[in-house]
Amino acid sequence: MRKLIFGMNLSLDGYVAAPGDDLGWSVPSDELFQWWSDRVATTELALYGRRVWEGMSSHWPTADQQPGVLPAHAEYARRWRAMPKVVFSSTISHVDGNTRLVTGDAVAEITRLKAGDGGPMDLVGATLAAAAMRAGLIDEYVLVTAPVLVGGGVRFFAALDSWVNLTLVETRTFPGGVVLTRYETRR
Numbered sequence: 001m002r003k004l005i006f007g008m009n010l011s012l013d014g015y016v017a018a019p020g021d022d023l024g025w026s027v028p029s030d031e032l033f034q035w036w037s038d039r040v041a042t043t044e045l046a047l048y049g050r051r052v053w054e055g056m057s058s059h060w061p062t063a064d065q066q067p068g069v070l071p072a073h074a075e076y077a078r079r080w081r082a083m084p085k086v087v088f089s090s091t092i093s094h095v096d097g098n099t100r101l102v103t104g105d106a107v108a109e110i111t112r113l114k115a116g117d118g119g120p121m122d123l124v125g126a127t128l129a130a131a132a133m134r135a136g137l138i139d140e141y142v143l144v145t146a147p148v149l150v151g152g153g154v155r156f157f158a159a160l161d162s163w164v165n166l167t168l169v170e171t172r173t174f175p176g177g178v179v180l181t182r183y184e185t186r187r
Contacts, residue, residue: 002114004047004132006123007039007142007182010156011149016126018150021051025148029175030072032144037076040083044118047110049125050089056080056124061097086113088128107135130158140184141166147177 008016009026017023028036040046048056061081064074085099088106095101102109110132113121123129123138132138143156166183173179 002044002116002118003120003139004110004114004123004137005120005140005142006129006132006138007140007144008124008126008156009144009146011146011153013149013151014156015150015153016156017154019153021154022150025150026146029178032174032178033072033076035174035180037072037079039122040076040079043083043120043122045113045121046083046085047113047121047123047128048085048087049128050087050092051127052125053085053087053089053095054092057096057099107131107137110137111135126154126156126158129156133158133164134160136164138185140169140182143181143183144174145179145181147179 009023009028010016011018011025018025060077062077063069064077069077081097083098085095085097086102086109087095087099088102088109090103092101106128110123114137123132129138165186167186168181169184170182171180
């Protein structure tokens with residue numbers, strides 16, 4: 001069975017995007033950017049919600065070809081293109097590159113993918129993650145918490161019907177007071 005990991009940058013008050021989908025508060029340090037890049041290099045399959053997919057796919061497919069691109073950004077772009085991806089959306093009809101579109105039941109497809117053989121799958125997008133959380137499919141939570149309160153927006157955690165007990169497996173501090181915490185679900 002594959003491991004399903006949900007990880008994103010979030011504000012201290014628990015939002016992945018401020019009102020208006022503002023992400024200006026979450027610009028990573030070079031060290032944190034490298035950590036995310038290394039994570040992409042080890043992810044066997046990334047599962048994207050539509051909104052995050054649209055943002056990522058508008059930039060990373062050609063980011064390494066832009067004038068003055070930083071070497072770390074070029075490396076990330078290559079890794080991101082190489083990583084197999086699945087996008088879950090009922091509102092778009094086409095995806096490009098190393099990507100497959102799923103328009104049907106996200107929970108059923110994630111359950112099917114998780115039951116297969118292979119390495120870890122990263123879940124990217126709060127709305128998609130909310131469905132997986134409620135279905136009890138997430139094995140690990142990666143919170144990269146920025147020292148900022150944004151007061152509203154898109155929440156990292158969904159409302160749940162019951163508790164989810166977690167075990168802390170890693171903490172790390174990055175420049176600027178950003179703190180990484182990783183938790184595994186206790187079953």
